[in-house]
Amino acid sequence: MLQGRVHHRIEWPGLSADEKAEGWVLPCVAVADSDVVLWQPLSSPPCTTSSA
Incomplete structure (x- = not known):
């Protein structure tokens, strides 16, 4: 997250303390x-394949 504030709907959303400090959020449980x-x-x- 570059700007703003969010809170997570669950107490520990699966992010480490370092990730939170770096601004990572989990949008699926963030408000x-x-x-x-x-x-x-x-x-x-994207991975492309050839039918040849």
């Missing part, structure tokens, strides 16, 4: 307390 800006890492290019 926004303000406007938020999330960072999404780039995914790998």
Whole structure:
């Protein structure tokens, strides 16, 4: 998370203390307390195959 505040609906959402300190959130159990800006890492290019 780049900006904003959230709280998680469960006490320990599966993040380490270091991950929380780095701004990681689990959107599936997080509730926004303000406007938020999330960072999404780039995914790998899609895997393609040839039928030949």
